Amino acid sequence: MSAQSLKGLNAFLFVHSKPQLMERSDWLVRWVCLAYCVSAMCTIVLPVGALFLRSFNNADGSFVGLQNYLTYFNTSALFDSFFNSLIVSLVTATLVVPMAFAYAYGLLRTCMPFKPFFRGVALIPLLIPGVLKAIALVYLFGNQGLLREWLFGHPLYGPIGIVGASVIWTFPFAVLIMLTALQHVDHRLYHAAAFLKTSVWRTFWHVTWPSCRYGVTTAFLVVTVSVFTDFGIAKVIGGDFRVLATDIYKEVIGQQNFQMGAVISVMLLIPAFVVFLLERQVAGKQMAQFTGRSLPYTPKPWFGAMAYFWGGASPSRFLLPACWSWRSLRPWLSFGPTTLT
Amino acid sequence: MGPSGCGKTTLLLCLAGLESPSSGEIYKNGHVITSAPPSQRDVGIVFQSYALFPNLSVYDNIAFGLVNLKWAKDKIREAVRGLVGLLSLESHEEKYPSQLSGGQQQRVALARALAVSPSFLLLDEPLSALDAQVRSRLRSEIRDLQQRLKITTVMVTHDQEEAQTLADRIILLNEGRIEQIGTPWQIYNEPATPFVADFMGVSNLIQGVIGAPNQVSFDQISLLCDTQRHSVGTKVQLLLRPEDITCVSPSRNAPTNLLEAAIAKIEYLGAVVRTHVVTDTGLKLKVDISKRDFDPARHAVAQRLRLTIASNDIRLFAQ
Numbered sequence: 021m022s023a024q025s026l027k028g029l030n031a032f033l034f035v036h037s038k039p040q041l042m043e044r045s046d047w048l049v050r051w052v053c054l055a056y057c058v059s060a061m062c063t064i065v066l067p068v069g070a071l072f073l074r075s076f077n078n079a080d081g082s083f084v085g086l087q088n089y090l091t092y093f094n095t096s097a098l099f100d101s102f103f104n105s106l107i108v109s110l111v112t113a114t115l116v117v118p119m120a121f122a123y124a125y126g127l128l129r130t131c132m133p134f135k136p137f138f139r140g141v142a143l144i145p146l147l148i149p150g151v152l153k154a155i156a157l158v159y160l161f162g163n164q165g166l167l168r169e170w171l172f173g174h175p176l177y178g179p180i181g182i183v184g185a186s187v188i189w190t191f192p193f194a195v196l197i198m199l200t201a202l203q204h205v206d207h208r209l210y211h212a213a214a215f216l217k218t219s220v221w222r223t224f225w226h227v228t229w230p231s232c233r234y235g236v237t238t239a240f241l242v243v244t245v246s247v248f249t250d251f252g253i254a255k256v257i258g259g260d261f262r263v264l265a266t267d268i269y270k271e272v273i274g275q276q277n278f279q280m281g282a283v284i285s286v287m288l289l290i291p292a293f294v295v296f297l298l299e300r301q302v303a304g305k306q307m308a309q310f311t312g313r314s315l316p317y318t319p320k321p322w323f324g325a326m327a328y329f330w331g332g333a334s335p336s337r338f339l340l341p342a343c344w345s346w347r348s349l350r351p352w353l354s355f356g357p358t359t360l361t
Numbered sequence: 362m363g364p365s366g367c368g369k370t371t372l373l374l375c376l377a378g379l380e381s382p383s384s385g386e387i388y389k390n391g392h393v394i395t396s397a398p399p400s401q402r403d404v405g406i407v408f409q410s411y412a413l414f415p416n417l418s419v420y421d422n423i424a425f426g427l428v429n430l431k432w433a434k435d436k437i438r439e440a441v442r443g444l445v446g447l448l449s450l451e452s453h454e455e456k457y458p459s460q461l462s463g464g465q466q467q468r469v470a471l472a473r474a475l476a477v478s479p480s481f482l483l484l485d486e487p488l489s490a491l492d493a494q495v496r497s498r499l500r501s502e503i504r505d506l507q508q509r510l511k512i513t514t515v516m517v518t519h520d521q522e523e524a525q526t527l528a529d530r531i532i533l534l535n536e537g538r539i540e541q542i543g544t545p546w547q548i549y550n551e552p553a554t555p556f557v558a559d560f561m562g563v564s565n566l567i568q569g570v571i572g573a574p575n576q577v578s579f580d581q582i583s584l585l586c587d588t589q590r591h592s593v594g595t596k597v598q599l600l601l602r603p604e605d606i607t608c609v610s611p612s613r614n615a616p617t618n619l620l621e622a623a624i625a626k627i628e629y630l631g632a633v634v635r636t637h638v639v640t641d642t643g644l645k646l647k648v649d650i651s652k653r654d655f656d657p658a659r660h661a662v663a664q665r666l667r668l669t670i671a672s673n674d675i676r677l678f679a680q
Contacts, residue, residue: 208412211379212470214399215406216426216477226425230416 068289075282088283098280101262102287108179108263109247109291112186113240119187120194120239121232128202146192151252154185158257177259185257186247193246194239201235202228237302241295248291264288362517362524363534364560369517370485372534376515377483378402389480405474409486411466413458419445419469420454426477444472447506464495471503475510482507484516488523500527521561525549533557555678558600563635565601565646569677570594577677580642584618586675598678603635603649605674609667620668622646627662638666 078084092098123142127135145153158181205228213223251265258266264284272281363369374380376387378399387395394402413422423444427437445451448468458466467487474482487503488496504527507514518524524531525545533540533548533556540560541553552558555566569579571591576583577599584599591597609616622638625645633649640646648668650660660666 206410206412208408208410209414211377211399212406212408212412212414212473213425215377215404215479216473217400217429218425219429222429226414226417230414 071282071285074279075286077279079277079279088279092280092283092287097262098267098284101264101267104179104261105248105263105265106291108182108186109244111179112183112190112247113243115183116187116190116194116243117198117236117240120191120198121236123195124198124202128199142195143192145188146196149252151256153188154181154253154256157181157185157188177257178261181257181259182247182254182261182263185253186243186250189250189253190243190246194243197235197239197242198232201232201238204235205231234302238299241298245291245295249288362521362528362531362560363519363540365519366536367534368537369519369534373483373485373515373517377404377406403480404483405477405479405481406483407467407470407474407485407487409489411458411463411470411490413466413469413473415458417457418454419450419456419458419461422458422469423472423476425473430477440476441472444476448472448502462495463491464499467491467499468502471506475506475512479512481513481515484514486517486519488518488520496523503527525561533560535560552600552676555598555600558676558678563603563647563649565599565603565606567599567601567644568596569599570596575672577675580640580644582620582640582642582644584670584672584675586672586677588677591677591679596680598680600676600678601646601670602674603647604633606646606648606668606670608648608650608654609669611667615667616669618669618672620646620670622666622668624660624662624664624666627660634660636660636666638668 075088076083076085078087123138126132127139127142132138209227209231210223213227218226249265251269254261254263254266255269264287268281268284268288271277271284371380375382378394378397378401382395385395386393389402414425417425420441423441424437427440432440441454445454448471450465450468450472453461453465453469458469461469467490471487484503488499491499500523503516516524516527518527525548528545530542531545531548532542535556541548541557543551543553548557549561552561558564559566567579569577571588571593572578572583573593575585575588577586577588577597578584579599606620609619620640622640624636625639626637628635628637631652633651634655636648636650638646638648646668648666
């Protein structure tokens with residue numbers, strides 16, 4: 021790129037800047053930001069966009085509009101799995117969040133003994149992948165399991181197993197979020213409430229809950245989306261119970277129906293968007309929680325942008341385009357999982 | 362009152378029931394309340410950090426305690442209206458704490474504490490987080506309010522001006538011990554210890570020795586003063602308040618307790634001019650010259666001054 025075009029690019033990107041006042045470090049920051057914008061483009065916008073476009077094509081690659089979606093919604097077996105996923109993830113979140121809240125509340129607000137032990141026990145499962153928890157459940161409650169009778173004859177393989185394993189898997193995440201949320205509460209507020217002869221319930225409702233409402237919502241959303249998109253647990257313990265993640269696998273790997281896989285993937289994106297919108301909504305409300313004394317930190321625009329992209333550029337973001345490009349190259353390659361037939 | 366870390370907030374929290382004393386008893390109207398929980402002490406408290414409920418409006422914050430007492434709605438409204446008027450918060454009833462300035466938030470906190478008509482009020486450095494102008498205005502408001510409601514109030518502060526203007530009685534603490542209890546006048550004019558003298562206002566504290574009856578010596582200087590309470594030969598600390606030291610015009614005869622000095626530095630404080638002088642024997646003193654007596658020609662750096670102090674203005678502390 022010539023110096024001239026670099027200048028032009030800069031002028032285009034940073035309209036408001038005054039180049040003559042800029043420090044070297046400012047330029048560095050801007051170029052790093054640009055690099056991250058490009059990487060975000062490559063790793064998020066392009067793959068998701070390609071997926072989205074693919075869902076409007078037929079097997080030959082020609083545009084068919086909403087045909088695939090119509091097929092999807094008219095195939096009750098496929099459409100049911102969307103609700104299956106939704107119900108399983110909502111039930112899991114509804115079970116996990118109150119449990120995690122109570123657990124974190126106990127750790128922070130009571131003088132119960134062996135707190136470090138209980139904290140450790142709750143968080144250790146973070147190190148174990150979700151699939152292993154499903155396998156552990158199979159050992160315990162499966163057809164040959166030790167504690168099979170505890171299910172009163174209900175089969176483990178299906179929604180019970182998925183919810184059970186998902187609860188075990190997501191519990192530590194929820195506990196972590198709840199611990200942070202509860203630590204955030206201003207202690208003086210409890211003192212003020214005590215002097216006004218406030219009942220325990222009213223103190224909880226007016227002091228504890230407003231301060232950690234955001235945390236509870238976040239935990240609920242995180243758990244819901246994690247379970248909604250998880251594949252491993254459903255595969256190991258789901259039995260004949262259809263969920264979206266296993267459906268994609270069946271469509272793409274089993275039947276090589278890429279366009280239907282793309283449609284299901286788009287369906288899988290819906291909760292992510294809903295969560296994004298909800299999170300923004302709740303965060304906006306949370307801002308009103310800060311009093312005049314504790315102002316929320318507002319990062320400076322450019323460093324903020326940098327931090328955002330930096331945080332977003334996890335290794336998985338680089339794996340994604342790798343997979344995607346490999347998939348695009350597939351027609352020209354003579355090997356791969358989809359050419360086994 | 363006391364310097365930071367002297368235990369004044371701890372003492373307040375003990376009175377409030379948020380801390381428990383390791384020994385001793387706390388009495389209220391003759392009843393021991395040492396181990397009573399905060400809710401049973403019938404006290405109102407205002408914290409330095411306001412501690413308003415951020416999700417409730419000003420109205421609901423003030424009404425909070427009354428709702429707990431299960432008052433009827435219209436009675437609550439009446440009471441809150443009264444307090445809102447008393448603390449000039451009329452146009453802010455529907456606002457949330459985050460929409461108010463620090464001074465307004467502290468007023469709401471005060472109203473919330475007063476709403477339940479507590480038998481005494483505890484204020485934990487309520488003005489420390491505010492800027493100077495708001496602080497002095499709210500200070501006089503608190504005093505007016507306290508006088509009008511006739512409510513026993515314990516206020517913790519590290520600001521001696523605040524204590525002197527607000528208090529009927531000051532308890533001065535240092536390192537967990539009471540240095541002196543007295544009226545603002547007593548604390549300033551009759552300090553019990555050199556610490557009190559130094560903490561309240563500006564002071565010249567000088568090491569000296571009782572040279573003879575009614576005579577105290579330091580640095581080859583002897584001053585006449587009342588030494589009845591100290592025997593000859595004991596070491597003492599002298600307190601000379603800067604405003605008690607006066608300048609003598611060169612034409613006049615030498616008074617008793619004459620000090621010859623040169624001006625080293627001048628600070629203009631408004632009503633007084635604080636002059637830092639060095640005596641001929643090398644002793645550094647602070648001398649306040651009132652604005653009326655200040656003469657820029659005569660009172661300049663390196664100019665010589667003849668100073669005197671009345672015998673009964675010298676205070677001695679045994680060491």
